Amino acid sequence: xxxxxxxxxxxxxxxxxxxxxxxxxxxxxxxxxxxxxxxxxxxxxxxxxxxxxxxxxxxxxxxxxxxxxxxxxxxxxxxxxxxxxxxxxxxxxxxxxxxxxxxxxxxxxxxxxxxxxxxxxxxxxxxxxxxxxxxxxxxxxxxxxxxxxxxxxxxxxxxxxxxxxxxxxxxxxxxxxxxxxxxxxxxxxxxxxxxxxxxxxxxxxxxxxxxxxxxxxxxxxxxxxxxxxxxxxxxxxxxxxxxxxxxxxxxxxxxxxxxxxxxxxxxxxxxxxxxxxxxxxxxxxxxxx
Numbered sequence: 021x022x023x024x025x026x027x028x029x030x031x032x033x034x035x036x037x038x039x040x041x042x043x044x045x046x047x048x049x050x051x052x053x054x055x056x057x058x059x060x061x062x063x064x065x066x067x068x069x070x071x072x073x074x075x076x077x078x079x080x081x082x083x084x085x086x087x088x089x090x091x092x093x094x095x096x097x098x099x100x101x102x103x104x105x106x107x108x109x110x111x112x113x114x115x116x117x118x119x120x121x122x123x124x125x126x127x128x129x130x131x132x133x134x135x136x137x138x139x140x141x142x143x144x145x146x147x148x149x150x151x152x153x154x155x156x157x158x159x160x161x162x163x164x165x166x167x168x169x170x171x172x173x174x175x176x177x178x179x180x181x182x183x184x185x186x187x188x189x190x191x192x193x194x195x196x197x198x199x200x201x202x203x204x205x206x207x208x209x210x211x212x213x214x215x216x217x218x219x220x221x222x223x224x225x226x227x228x229x230x231x232x233x234x235x236x237x238x239x240x241x242x243x244x245x246x247x248x249x250x251x252x253x254x255x256x257x258x259x260x261x262x263x264x265x266x267x268x269x270x271x272x273x274x275x276x277x278x279x280x281x282x283x284x285x286x287x288x289x290x291x292x293x294x295x296x297x298x299x300x301x302x303x304x305x306x307x308x309x
Contacts, residue, residue: 062111065124069103072131079138092134099127186224186268188275188294188302191216195308206287206308212279214262214292216302220272225297229268232260232295233277238288243279253298260295 076096080089102123109116194213197203214233232251235243243261250257262277287309294302 061121062106062109062117065117065121066103066106068124069099069106069127072127073099073103075131075135079134082142083138085141088138095127095130095134102127185299186221186229186296186301187219188216188296189219191292191294191302191304193290193292193304193306195306204307204309206285209285209308210281212281213276214279215274215276216294216304218266218268218273218275218301220270222270224268224270226268226270229266229296231264231266231275231277233262233264234259234293234295235261235279236291236293238286238290240291243283251295253295253300 073096076092076099080092080096083089083092102120106117106120109120111117192215194202194215195204195206195209196211196213197208198210200211203209212235214235230251237243242259244259245261247259249261249263250259251263262279264275264277266273266275285308287307289305289307292304292306293300
């Protein structure tokens with residue numbers, strides 16, 4: 021009887037040990053699987069935290085707003101701090117991993133809000149830049165138009181100025197001897213008579229006019245009675261041979277001037293240049309043998 025009870029007791033204990041062993045092994049397997057799962061999840065969370073920290077750096081590069089940059093820097097430091105906390109957590113600490121997982125969700129939402137905000141700012145900036153470019157283009161076009169109008173006005177003024185300029189034509193030269201008769205022999209010439217016509221010009225200013233006549237010898241030296249006989253032309257002073265005052269009425273007018281020969285004159289071609297109002301209004305030439 022006692023042996024029978026002992027056997028039953030042994031069997032019951034064996035069943036209990038087997039059950040406990042089964043549950044222990046099963047629980048260990050589950051714990052191992054959970055630990056592996058948490059390890060994988062922990063690694064994924066670390067990767068996300070690291071990526072978010074990098075994205076905060078990239079966002080700071082895209083903006084020039086110092087206040088917004090400070091906020092992004094603060095969020096980046098917070099993300100890096102949470103990443104460091106996660107790295108220190110053991111895979112078996114499920115509660116801490118879950119807490120950091122919730123924090124990760126918050127970090128993700130905050131980052132998304134900043135991305136949307138910066139994207140909106142970039143769109144506004146792009147629109148402003150486009151508008152600014154359009155304004156610049158319009159300004160450039162307006163400036164070009166004004167420049168063209170200024171050039172046209174300048175050209176018109178030049179045409180008006182040119183139209184108002186006196187014009188000396190029909191330039192004729194007589195070389196006279198001491199009796200007032202024409203001669204071409206240079207040794208007999210005592211006077212040079214230069215005649216020309218100031219043409220009619222209703223646009224020219226009327227009134228007193230000073231004409232300057234330059235006689236250039238064959239070597240281009242200007243005949244002059246006095247080195248001080250000069251007038252201004254194109255921002256410099258040049259010598260003249262003869263100065264003549266006339267009263268210009270706007271109508272055609274004949275003018276004659278004389279040069280008394282008191283110096284040696286070589287044979288050759290001489291040139292005559294006539295000036296008035298700062299402009300050369302006519303030129304001609306003659307020969308002496």
